[in-house]
Amino acid sequence: MQEFDFYINLQKPTLGLYVRKGAGLPDLKDAKQWQLEGTVSESELPPDLVKGLEANGHAFQELG
Secondary structure, three states, X not given: OOEEEEEEEOOXXXXXXXXXXXXXXXXXXXXXXXXXXXXXXXXXXXHXXXXXXXXXXXXXXXXX
């Protein structure tokens, strides 16, 4: 089962970003605005989010 790193946007704490575990944020120009919060397994994520991760290598999620 795949694992993904979960980041929170420090400027907008209701925005989360998932990337493949260990991938980091090399392509984001504002990477300093993101803080690693932990790692989650594929089974903990909604299926649509996992599809986005598999297709794009990352996925954003609005957090309640």
